[in-house]
Amino acid sequence: MPLSPTLVPAAADAAAPAASTPQLVVAAVAGIAVIVALIVWLKMHPFLALVLGSGVLALAAGIGLGDTFTSFTAGLGSTVAGVGVLIALGAIIGKLLIDSGGADRIVDTILDRTPAQRLPWAMALIAFVVGIPLFFEVGVVLLIPVVMIVARRLRSNPVLVGIPALAGLSALHGLVPPHPGPLLAIDALGANLGLTLGLGLLVAVPTVVVAGPLLAIPLTRWVRLAPPDTVLGVPEAPVAGDAPDGATPARTPSFGVSVLVVLLPVVLMLARSVTEIAGAEDTGYGTVLTFLGEPLVALLLTSLVALVAFGTGTGRTRAQLGDLVGSSFAPIAGILLIVGAGGGFKQTLVDSGVGDVIASGIAEAGITPLLAGWLVAALIRVATGSATVATITAAGIMAPLAAGLDPTQAALLVLAVGAGSVFLSHVNDAGFWLVKEYFGMTVGQTFKTWTLMESVLSVVALVVVLALGAVL
Numbered sequence: 001m002p003l004s005p006t007l008v009p010a011a012a013d014a015a016a017p018a019a020s021t022p023q024l025v026v027a028a029v030a031g032i033a034v035i036v037a038l039i040v041w042l043k044m045h046p047f048l049a050l051v052l053g054s055g056v057l058a059l060a061a062g063i064g065l066g067d068t069f070t071s072f073t074a075g076l077g078s079t080v081a082g083v084g085v086l087i088a089l090g091a092i093i094g095k096l097l098i099d100s101g102g103a104d105r106i107v108d109t110i111l112d113r114t115p116a117q118r119l120p121w122a123m124a125l126i127a128f129v130v131g132i133p134l135f136f137e138v139g140v141v142l143l144i145p146v147v148m149i150v151a152r153r154l155r156s157n158p159v160l161v162g163i164p165a166l167a168g169l170s171a172l173h174g175l176v177p178p179h180p181g182p183l184l185a186i187d188a189l190g191a192n193l194g195l196t197l198g199l200g201l202l203v204a205v206p207t208v209v210v211a212g213p214l215l216a217i218p219l220t221r222w223v224r225l226a227p228p229d230t231v232l233g234v235p236e237a238p239v240a241g242d243a244p245d246g247a248t249p250a251r252t253p254s255f256g257v258s259v260l261v262v263l264l265p266v267v268l269m270l271a272r273s274v275t276e277i278a279g280a281e282d283t284g285y286g287t288v289l290t291f292l293g294e295p296l297v298a299l300l301l302t303s304l305v306a307l308v309a310f311g312t313g314t315g316r317t318r319a320q321l322g323d324l325v326g327s328s329f330a331p332i333a334g335i336l337l338i339v340g341a342g343g344g345f346k347q348t349l350v351d352s353g354v355g356d357v358i359a360s361g362i363a364e365a366g367i368t369p370l371l372a373g374w375l376v377a378a379l380i381r382v383a384t385g386s387a388t389v390a391t392i393t394a395a396g397i398m399a400p401l402a403a404g405l406d407p408t409q410a411a412l413l414v415l416a417v418g419a420g421s422v423f424l425s426h427v428n429d430a431g432f433w434l435v436k437e438y439f440g441m442t443v444g445q446t447f448k449t450w451t452l453m454e455s456v457l458s459v460v461a462l463v464v465v466l467a468l469g470a471v472l
Helices: 021-040 046-060 070-099 102-112 116-130 136-154 158-175 180-189 193-222 255-277 284-292 295-309 318-327 330-352 354-364 369-384 387-402 407-420 430-439 443-471
Strands: none
Touching: 021 046, 021 330, 021 354, 021 369, 021 387, 046 070, 046 330, 046 387, 070 102, 070 180, 070 255, 070 295, 070 318, 070 330, 102 116, 102 136, 102 255, 116 136, 116 158, 116 193, 116 255, 136 158, 136 430, 158 180, 158 193, 158 387, 158 407, 158 430, 158 443, 180 193, 180 330, 180 387, 180 407, 193 255, 193 407, 193 443, 255 284, 255 295, 284 295, 330 354, 330 387, 354 387, 369 387, 369 407, 369 443, 387 407, 407 443, 430 443
């Protein structure tokens, strides 16, 4: 029995036009160029840029005027249906983890039990654990104040403990579902979510080690920052139990409970993949594990557990929990729109025939799909500054090639695209400025630390993916 297919297969009603290969190549270049130009030069929101780029692509590929956005709307709907629900459930878990004080408990427990000389490794571990359910920006806001406090305690360069934390967050953001980029790539490329999750964690561990604690050592010599005397100018670390309407919990969840909730969806989805690989889906326990490991079921179950562990278990009322859940959706509205529009652009690429032309060109050039996926994502990332847009575009281009890959290679292609999507963050990336301001660095110093770290992380992840592709 094959591994579980794409989350929700997208299908458009419009038939692919009978356009020539040169016309389709021009259409692809025009569509991507419009997206890049609108984002980079006109500073347009990626959602609108993706909508307009999809329209230009469809018209240039010869799709009739009346069907210009038929493929786009079909792709948007199927993507939001498959990926959007998972992102929403992840946002609920992350919100409850932070506001209950569970994230603080994980951070404090690990730091209290770590010798001073191993604190860079501890920061990487903390970022790795809390980064599983949290979006990158949320993780930065949560951990950077902790980084400054630890650097002040050690009287050390904040780069020493900051780079490991940023590496952990960035690796999880680019490689591991349920983050939006990997989820979208899994959907577009028809990869198995559980298998991709397991391989993503396998790739992320050595990647974070190299791009985090090990890289931080030379970076502290290249960029010398004074130990912070205060954390003024940096948002205070979230207060355990900080919640809307003064709904502060009476108790903070324990370290064990907090880690259990964070890892629960990971364990369930990995158990499903192991069951499928072993061919035990039809056994009694296999049926149960297959059901519980379904991404929607795993995250829904984890959300319910989080409501108890981080909600009623900490003394909150049902009304307060309802307010918390509601407040978790506002920050992801923009993400959902971008992801949905990206799915629409991907479907336009596929239905117009552009994806097949590009895939054929890559195959004829003798470039392996894994390397090609990384290169396409890296180029779009450098041009637009958006990891999500890079993932969306690269996944759409690589979708025809993925159709002929076995489940393991398809999962590795998702990871190759994810690795390329974080390459060379610079001045067109909001994350670049976020890190610059939090650390109080100059633009040049930010290039020497954050930009270099992201590039090393991307290349190391690619190397690990290629190595796994050679042996699996």
